[in-house]
Each structure stands twice: as C-alpha cells, then as structure tokens.
Amino acid sequence: MISQNKKKPIILINIDSLVSDPLQIAIQTGRAPALHFLMENGYFTPDMVSSYPTMSVTIDSTLLTGTYPDQHGIPGLNWFDFKHRKMINYGTGVREVFRMGFSQAAHNMVYQLNNVDLNQSVSTIYEELDHQGLSGASINSFVYRGPKKHDLNIPYLLRRTANLSDHLTTNAPELFSLGSLSSFRKFSFNPQILSGNRKFTSRELRYLIKRNLLPAFTLGVIQETDLRVHFKGPYDLRGIAKVDKEIQKVLNVYKSWEDAINQNIWIIIGDNGHSRTGWSYNQIIIDLRKILSGFKINKINTPVENDDQIVLSVNQRMAYIYILDERIPLRDIAGSLVKDPRIDVIAWQEDEKNIIQSGTKSGELIYQPGGDLTDLYGQSWTIRGDLSLLNIKKNEHNQLEYDDFPDALARIHGALHSHEGRYIVVNAKPGSEFKAQSTPFHIAGACHGSLHKQESLIPFLITGVDEEVKLPRLVELKDLILRLAK
Template identity: 55%
Template sequence: MEKKPIILLNIDSLMAHPLELAVQTGRAPALQFLMENGLYDPAMVSSFPTMSVTIDSSLLTGTYADQHHIPGLSWFDMEKNQFVNYGTGFRETFRLGMRRSIHQMLYALNNEHLSHHVSTIYEELAKEGISSGSINSFVYRGNVPHRLKTPRFLSAFTYFKNGEWSTQATSLFSLGTFSKIRPTAFTPQIAAGNLKYTARELRYLIRKNKLPAFTFCIFQDMDARLHFKGPMDIKGIVKVDRQIQKILNMYSDWNEAIKQSIWIVIGDNGHSATGIKYKDVVIDLRKVLTKYRIAKIQRSIQKKDQLAFCVNQRMAYIYKLDDKVQTHAIIKQLKHDHRIDVIAWKEKGSVYVESGMNKGRLTFHPNGEDQDVYGQFWSLEGRLDLLDISWQGNKLQYGDFPDALARLYGALFSQQANCIVVNAKPGCEFKAQSTPFHLSGAAHGSLHKQESLVPLIIAGTKMKPRFSRIVDMKSFIIALVEQYKGKGK
C-alpha cells in the first residue's frame, strides 16, 4: 500500500455547530472540502477536565488522567505541597510565581508530571524507527533529545541555568521561540506560535518534502476569542480555514492533497456560554466554604491551612490539607449551592457522586458486571440520573455527561491526593483567588456535553477509530501508520 503521512490538525475550541454554520455560509471551504471528502463526526468525546493539557495528554497516550497523571491546567501536588499551574491566566500565574509556572509548563509537564508508565504516540513510533513531528503543542514528549535556549529577556523568569534546558521531544519539534523547524522562522508569541506560524511550519515540511509519518499541529488562537465573544462566534474558524487553504494549496489540487496524505481535523474542547450577572453565575469557592482556612497561592502552604482550591474554569479540585477536616462536612456545604450539579469524591477505590441540584447518591467503581456503550465494565449503585446515565438495552448509555464514569474516575484517580471534584451547571463557572472568569462570554473545563463533544474529520482513508473519543485516537493513529507504512523522512 502507498505510503501516506498523517497530519493531525487540532483546532483549539472547534465546535460542531459554529463549524457547520461556517461551512453552510461558504466561509470555511477547506474544512468543507475535507468534511465532504471524508468522514465527519460532530460528537467525538473529549477528556476531563476539558482543558488542553489534559486533553492532549489523553490523545497522545491513549489514556485518561488516572493513567497519564495530568489532572488539569491547575492542580495541587501533595508530594511537593505546592500548586501546579500551566498558565490559567496572568493574575493567577503572577501570584503563584512566574518562574514556577513557566518551569512547570515548559519542563515539568513533560519530564516530571506526565507519567512514565504510559507512552506517547511519538515514543511508540520511535521504537519502530518511525519519525513524527509536533508543532505548537505543550505536550510533546518523545525519544529525541533537544537542547533548547530561552530568549535572554525571558531567562530571568526560569530556573534554567543560562536559560538553557534539555528535554525529550519529537524528531521535528516546533514550540514558539524555543524550538523551530524553519531556520529563519520568527514568531510574535513567546511560548507558542500563532495560527499563521503553525501553518508556515507545516507548509515548510510539505514544500521541502520532509513530512514525517505523523505530524501533530495545534491552532490555539480561537480559544481566547471565544472566552469573550461566546461559543457561536465563527470568525476564528474562518481565520483557521484560510490557513488550511494555504496548506492544501501546496498540492496540485486539493484532491491530490488527500491522495498523498491523511488529514485529521479535531476540536479539543467546546465552550459553554456564560451568564451576565456575577452573583448569579460565578461560584466563589472561598465564599461557599468560608468557614475553612484556605491556602493562599502566593505563599507556601501553612500548617493552619485546611483546603486548597484549583480551578479549571467550569470544574475545580478541592484538596484537603488537614486530616481533621471531614470530607462529608465539605460535601454538605457544597450541596447548598444549587449551581453545582456534580460533586464527586473517592473512597477505597470507588467514586461517590452527589449534587447541589438533585437529591440522592451514585456510587461506582470499575470492573463490575454493568457494561457501557464503550465496552467498559462498571459496578453501579444508586441514582444513575445524577450523571444522566440510562440503560439502552443491556448497555449503559450516556446523556448530558459523555463517558461520564471513565472520565470522572480518571480525574479523581489522576493523583494520590484526597480531593473533591465539583462541576458547575451550564452558564456558571468557578472562582478562587485571582482566578479568571468570563462574564457574557464562554468557558470550558466541565463534564458537560457542551464542552465534551467536539468534531472529528478524517480524509484520505476509509479507516476510523473504534470509538469516537479522544482517548481512542492514539491506537487509531498507530494503526494508520502501520496500515500505510509511513516511515517518514
């Protein structure tokens, strides 16, 4: 069979409804071409929390967070007794410490936090002598050593000696000013390239006939726009589509593009529209749990601190720092806020779920006798409707919370910490100290289908993943590489 390189384009925050609107109005001809000449699924299930680093980790390792150990964009490291933040917003990262956040994002994420008990697509392909490329992704762990140099003006904000650091990445590796594929490339952004930069890096590989067997590219720009413009804004899609048009134009015609390569386009997470009034839609955890002593993010953990909050927009982790604090007392307090629709915690290998909106409790753990639509087995007891789960024949079917059991289990068991997961109802989001919020805009992070279902486009092959989930993409891509014998350059 003819060798065909695989190009995966991850359009951050791409959602089905605005994508279809852009296509129907003729404003996204490149995406329309790929959709009409391939497979289009508007409802691929993302990871949880629906934050980019967790999603990309699930995509690249084929596991949920209980195995890859990246709990979210913000979490608390109980071993080091410190907050971990890969960049939730300027005010929050500034208070935490810019040096720590930059180090966590650029180095610790891949070299310390991402579990070494799982392997990435890049690592598995490298074992077979197959090359790969990463453009603009902060999750990049591979088998090829790279020596990177931080720009002089930024080196003061890092722990790297002389601003230089070593990491393991893909053979072709592009990450803003730190690593470039084009020798003379310039990026207007420090940590990562914008959509034009990403497209130029990919076009260079095509023009020079240097495409590896698998290339992962991320277009990040749209996410920030949607936070302020709302989920139905399509201008970001139009801008990304223009760049994809330029990429496809590298070939004699667009049909030749899908003849020579396999094109996969995905969104990573959706957005949920947020309300207008602060007091109605912003859930300030400091006020909900006001009787407890809350750790301050700008200082080291104190002996008197009882709780720590790590907010990922529409979901949050609540950590117990004091063993004397009773989990059930916290749960009882959280249930008083009717804007919190899922409250979950773990005990002895099981997950317990309650709600601020509904009465009752659901308990579940894996390896039982109840099978879901993804072939996963569970043991469940209690109120299935708390997670909008129902029986479809002899299998469990998911509603408002796609693949809820595996994704919620993954988040709670992503770390050893004794923590509680809270999920905000649509229109609302969480806040703690210096946490950014998005009134009259949009936010993500939660278990809800608005943020959890994203589009998938595959052109250039008849193959498709076993299930339409981010977590199934790794095995699908490796199978594609094997099918099309893509050894790369």
C-alpha cells in the first residue's frame, strides 16, 4: 500500500543533458510552453553544480545519496575494481561493452550497480523516506536503490544475449519502473529493453497521477536526450521541444496547469552539460595508449595479467589511469601526461594529500580537507602551491571562489577517494576527449565527463513551493527533498 503524505508530493524530472542556454532559448522561442510555465511560476537557477565525473550513474548516485563519489562509491560509468582486478562497465559504447563482455556489463547495470557497488553505508532518499513512513517512486532511473524487494522481469532476448537469470531480485523504492524490467502499467509497451524513453516516462507518471498513487517523492528520468546531444550538439532545441510535449501531457492530467502546481512540488533538472567537439580527429582525441606507450597496458578483452602495468578507464572527457606496477611512481606517469596541452587537470593522491598538475600550466597544487581556508560552500581546506591550476581565486574575505572548475576541490577529492587503488585522474580541455582501446568518441558532436563548467553547471527549476537554493549544488538536493517531504 502506498503511504500518503499530508504534504504536497514532490515530482522531480531529470532531463539527461539538459543545458541552461538552449533551455532558455527553447522557452523564449515558444518551443517549450510547459517548462516556460513552470519557470514563470517558480524559482530557476541556470548554474547548479553537478557531481564529478559528469557521467549519469555518478551524478544520479550523488542526487539520491547527497554525497560525492568518495562516499557513495560510484566512480564513473567505467572504472577498475582494484580488489577483484576487473573492469566495471555500466554500459558505454557498443564496441567497448562487447569487448569487455556484454553479459557482465548487463549484469552490472541491471543488478550490481544498486545492490553491490552503491555504498551500503550511505542511505538513499527512498530509504530515508521509508524510515519516516513515506514512499517513493523511481521511473526510468538506473540508480534507484530503495527499501523494497522487487523481482525484475528479464526479457527473453536479454536473458539469451546477456546470459542473465530470469529471476533477479533488486532493492528499489515501493514504486519501481525501469523499461521492460519493471513497470506500473500491466500492459505497457516499451521499445527499449533496459530503459524507457520520454513517452514511457510520461505515461508511467500520468498513470500514478490519474490513480492518485503519487508517493511523497517521485523521480522520473528522460534519458534519450543525451544520445541526441552527443550527435547533434548541446543546442538541440527539437529534443527539448519533444520532452516539453510529454511534460505538457503530464500537466494536462490536472484541471489546469495552475492546479498541477497547487497540488504538487515540481523540480526540473539536467544532470550534466556537454562540450562541443570538432571535425579533426587528431585535435580532438587524446589517445592515452600513445601517451603511455612505454608501459604495458592491459587489453580490455583479456583478464588483467601479472605483467600488466597500467589499466585505462575512460569516461569520455575524464579518465582514470590505474598503475598496477608499484615500482612505477605516480609522478612518472604524471610526467608523461603533462606534455599534452589538451589535458588541463592531472590529479592523484600522495601521503593522504591531493596533488594537482596540468598540461596547460606549470607548477603544482597540494591540498587536503580541513584547514584555515574556506570556500564559498563553507568547506575548509589546507592548501599550498598554485591555485591558478584550478583557476581558484581568493576574494576580499580570503574566501576561495571557483570559476572554470566549479566546486573543484571537493569534486576532485571525491573522485580521488571514490574507490581503492593507485590511480591518476585526468581531465580534458573543452573540445577534446580521451580514448583508449575501443572507447567511443564523438567527432562533430558533443561529450561530457569533465570538471569544466560547460559540463558541470546544470539548470535547476522548482515550483509549487516557496523555496530558493542559495548555494546550488546537486549534492545538497537530497536534504532539500527530505525537508520538503517531512
């Protein structure tokens, strides 16, 4: 039975890769009347800070747990499990997934992400709502861990191609919908196996509203916008217009759109932005295998061997470089990386400190949490070295302010402490992206993953409640939702 809350239900729609500038252009040119209405009647900020790396599974984990990867433990869409010496891939490019093993990638996404990898020591929004006697709903989100057991419906084709069991039980919120794996509607059609498209998400949400089944909090994700942006670029106004039509259908369930915001709290967010790429392969693609050609690099289609020295794990414009050979100092690897001017952040741990170098500037920055310096988010740090490597400045109150790399100190720290192992984090300049063996890349399109503000600043819109976010960061959204739900 769905628990009813005396307060307004919260409906959060996460539109994958929605960016503020094209959103506002779509609104100004009449392509997005529903989003225009919600914006006119609520609070909007174009620059909420996302998580890092700016990849959906990491971002959604931050949204649901209110923590960065150093606590929630999902380092990216692709990473290396040092303890078990194997790659963890939740579904990157087709060639990369099949070379690593499609069966394992499907199992990672369908089951392992939520039930194994997402840190059990941190609680999700759904789990905390359950402690308060309230329910939640997840629609089309790959990160969904909650307090209830659900049997996944593994389609026959997926069972055969991915060698998955037809009896998988997962932990999810009371109301759980994810493409063909689980849905609210008994006779629903979904053209995608592992996730629902924008129409599927809209239909599932309308189903809950029409039957008065909305719980205290509902998260609905629209994922296909990300694929469009990769190929068409960030200013895909047609994609925004298509999403807006589905939001219109949801609002039309009510007597009026005004009635919709009187009865519910509506939150609209993107999850990451994009950096445009050009046409020149040689200028865009940073091939890490060539930069580190003097070392023995593991091939993704073979198990890690004893003489492998390096494992590469690429998340588009960000990558983890794992150094397996303990005889190789991390500084030696960094010394090879700083020679490429397209790599603007090179970071690693050393004696419990975070070390920053760059291929664009000389010098070094060393920092760790705690200390006399504070940033605009109230976080304290001990720092020595060159702040300009991360384009950080001190204001007249001796407070640290960010520019090109929003909340850089905390977000880099989160990535560097997200999982076990000896590794270096590298970040590409806008317009470039990393490549390793079979890594997908995006010529004449757009991509994300990096620390840069182009991918890190996302739109945030809330209406139906008198609420503002003074220092907007995605990592703080969980507390806002729980506060509004109580």
